[in-house]
Amino acid sequence: MCTNLLVIGASSRSFAESAYRAGMTVSAIDLFGDRDLVAVCQQSLRLARDEYPHGFLQAAAQLPPGPWVYGGGLENHPHLLDQLAAVRPLAGNTGRQTVLVRDPDRLAVLAKRAGFQFPATFRTPSGVPADGSYLLKPLASAGGLGVMAWRGGLTTAGRGDACWQQQMSGQVMSASLLLGPRQGELLGFCRQLIGHRWGSGIPFGFCGAVEQPLQLYADKVRDRFHRLAHLLADELGLRGLVGVDFILPRMGHGETPVVLEINPRPTASMELIDRRLGGSLAARHVAACGLRLAGPLTGQPAYPKSVVWAKLILMSQQPVMITAAKDSLLDASLAATRAADEGCWPLLADRPCWGSRIERRRPIMTVFAAAASPAVALSRLRSRAEIVRSVLHDEGYPRL
Structure with a gap:
């Protein structure tokens, strides 16, 4: 039975919040130690960048016993995953499984068997x-x-x-899958926000995402993802939340998608689907990995299911100081923009502690918006991003 859960990764906030809504007692380790992460954790530790990733082993030993989940980037360190899994139950995929699924030759075969193209x-x-x-x-x-x-x-x-x-032309997308024994569920699609245009400073860098309604896509497209989900679960034994990065050709939503890679763990865009569904994807992940929850969902915000959510990770183009005064102004400014269909979900996340100095080309915080359509959600997101930047920066900031 899962009561305590340890969440580790470069950023742990989104999964930790989801686990907290499921009634779990959460501990976390990441590189940021943001205020909203601390707020949902019984204990949390901030790892110095020069200690990433191997410092997780020593840090985890300081936290309460129980299962653990890893986030983005740690699939690149399979030996570390197996070392930690030797001392704590792993709610996720093993080091060996990450090696298998990240092998381009193996992935090409699986993708083509499921009906996809592969570059x-x-x-x-x-x-x-x-x-x-x-x-x-x-x-x-x-x-x-x-x-x-x-x-x-x-x-x-x-x-x-x-x-x-x-290089393949088309829309850069991600699919969110939930895998278990004899289970392969497609949870949703997101359009990825990539590169300089969105302020990452990195040509192919991930900056955010906009959920896309599943009904916009032809049955044959969705069916391919169901087939891929079952192949990943049945042949590689993958469990829990898994992301698929893919290209959707611009010719239309009925075209054959191009699989790029598999992320064998919860991804950054999944919290958009979590908000729409209104429950806890963390709870579903833990259950799919064979662990039983100790109690019912708690702390669940009110939500409408008819909206799509969008997020943008704001990057600093100059050093920024986070102060209580700026935080208060941000909250007041964004409260005036809240739409009824956004419920009571926070419009900002990954909020640094007061007194933090954010250096150039580092993430500052994450901005959210929701609407009945992806286009309107993206428009709201742009507007909110400008508000946040105008509050945080003393000088003018390039428009998105």
Whole structure:
């Protein structure tokens, strides 16, 4: 029975909040230690950047016993996952499973069996066009970090940790799956907000997402994801929340999607679906991993199911100080923009502690918006992002 849960990752806030709504006693370790994470945790620890990721082992030993869940980036450290799983029950996928699912050759076979396309992918640059039509992608990466257009200039030496993958045109998307024994459920789709236009400072960097109603997509598209979900669950034994990054060709919603990679853990865009559903995806993840909850859902906000949510991770283009006065002004300014269909969900998250100094090109906080359509949700998100930036920055800020 799951009463205590430890959440670890670069950022732990969204999953910790979801677990808290499910009535779990939450502990967490991440790189930020934001106020809203601390608010839902019995105990929380902030890991220094130079201690990431191996500092998680020592930090976890200081927290109450119980199962644990990992978030983005840690799938790139399978030995660490297995070390921690040896001393705590893991509610998630093992190090071996992450290695299997992150192998491009294996993934290409699974994707094609489920009816998807998969980009041409090479393990060396030999014969790969150096005209920008291929991407150089680290095999151990998250959020688009380290991805670049391939224009030559590197040797094959020392690049066993990367692949060269054909760039595909279309909408960058993610699918959220819930996997269990004989279970493969498609929870939702999100359009990903990627790159410089959204202020990441990283060409292929993840900056946020906008949920897309499932009914907009042809049955054959959704059916492919159901087939992929069952393959991942039945053949690789994946469990719990799993993300699929894919490209939807611009020709239409009935076109064959292109699978890019599998994220074998809860992803950053899943909290948008969590808000729409109004329950706790953390509870469903833990249950799918074979752990039983100790009690009913608690602390569940009021919500309408007819909306879609959007989020944007604001990045700092100059150093920013977080003060109580700025926080109060942010709350007052955004309260005036709240729409009825957004219920009582927070419009800001990942809020730094007062007195924090956010350096250039670091995440400041996350902004949310909801509406009946993705277009209106995105418009509200842009407007709110400008309000937040105008409060936090003394000088003018480039418009999105």
